[in-house]
Amino acid sequence: MLGWKRSSPSPSASPSFSSKYRSVYKSRHGDQRKMKLEHVSVTPKAITGDDNSHIDQLLVAGPGHDAVEALQSVKHRIDKDTTVCLMTDGLGVLEEVRQRIFRGTESRPSFLLGHMSHRLAFNRGQDSVRELRFGETRLTFGDFGRDVEKTETRMNFVKTLQGVKDLNSSLTPLDKWLHFKLPSVILDSVVEPVCVLLEIPYGGLLRNPAAQRMMHRLLAEIVSVVDAMPELEGSAAIRDFIRGNRIKQLIYSRIMARRSVSTVELERQIQNGLPTDVDYLNGFFIRRGHELGVQLPTNMMMRDMIKAKHSLAIEKLNSYVPVEETSVPSHLSFRYRTLPASHRGKLM
Structure with missing residues (x-):
């Protein structure tokens, strides 16, 4: 948790520390807010251990x-x-x-x-x-x-x-909370999987009509599920968000903001064999669509393709044979390599 206290806005004000979280603090210099980091020494502790105390x-x-x-x-x-x-x-x-x-x-x-x-x-x-x-x-x-x-x-x-x-x-309320969270969820469900599948960065989406059509199909299916969710029925905030061009404009602005980023986070996770959240992104809308009778063929294909690439990446990582370097560098050979017995007497 973050627990710093705000310092006064005066340019000469010194950083104000939280009494509990001394690893995070801020200071202000002129009109620019700058952050400083202080090293904190924390002894690693298991979350459970032998502690059976109640958590409130x-x-x-x-x-x-x-x-x-x-x-x-x-x-x-x-x-x-x-x-x-x-x-x-x-x-x-x-x-x-x-x-x-x-x-x-x-x-x-x-x-x-x-x-x-x-x-x-x-x-x-x-x-x-x-x-x-x-x-x-x-x-x-x-x-x-x-x-x-x-x-x-x-x-x-x-x-x-x-x-x-x-x-x-x-x-x-739930609908306003979902309106607040949906942009990041939709971005991760629509944009990143296409980047991974086509192996292109964010900026490449703007120059690829086929990639844009794929994103539009993913988005249209997700919107149909959100529009059918009974807990959001009658929500003006959700209705205004998913209908019209607002959501497409949001995706475009997010892509523009990341167009200089060369590595997609989902691609990094797959290449390193790390778990992904695809089951909580496209997978969530697929499950809700099944409950509501809404078909999402493009999202199902995208989820399966991401899982297939993830499985292949893990197989590739597991196929590597670990090698331990035991040879001695040539410039250090005089320290470690012994001479034949016939030569030892000559050096004595």
Whole structure:
């Protein structure tokens, strides 16, 4: 969590540290806000270990595919009095968590869904976090507000997050929260898979009509699913977003912003054999489309192609034979190579 305190706007003001998070702070010099990083020494500690203490409030962030494993490791410390905030990438993570971890259990926790537009960077060398762009954090009830009995515990968690001023948190209805998160989900479901499939950077999409037609088909299928979701029926915010040219203009602006980036994140994950979130992007809309009777053939093909490339990349990585260098460099041979016995006496 970020916990720095804002310093005064005067040019000569010194950085203001949070008493709890000393690895992150900001200072202002003139009209430009600059960030500084301070090294923090933290002893690695397992998330579970022998700790069986109860967890009242838990925030799970990061890729969607990591959420189940993270919650499974602390399941014994969670019960009906726990509130879990899922601030993960993609959509459909909550449904998987309930299905795989808390299905049929009476001690299942209550859930919040979160999403932030802050742009952060982690410095692995210094164990520090840097905020590249200030944004906002929006929260919504995971059960769409139907579980009235657990409203108080969830509101306590919301107030806790709102107490961290730099998070700029607010509680919103589901449709407005989804309107806030959909742009990033659609970008990752429509743009990145096409880049990976055609092996072109973001800028290449602007010069490739076939790639643009593929993106339009992916987008049209996703929009048809969102438009049919019963929990969003009657939402003016969603209707205005998915209809007309606003969503296409958004995708175009995001591509333009990344046109100088040579590496697509999804391609990097596949090449290194890392897990992807395709099941929480295109896969989420495919599952909802199946429930609603909406066909998504292009998204199904794209999901299967991404998984196929991922499998091939893992096979290729596993086929490499590790080689250990044991030969001695020529300029060091005099230190390690012994002379024949017949020559040793001559040097004595």
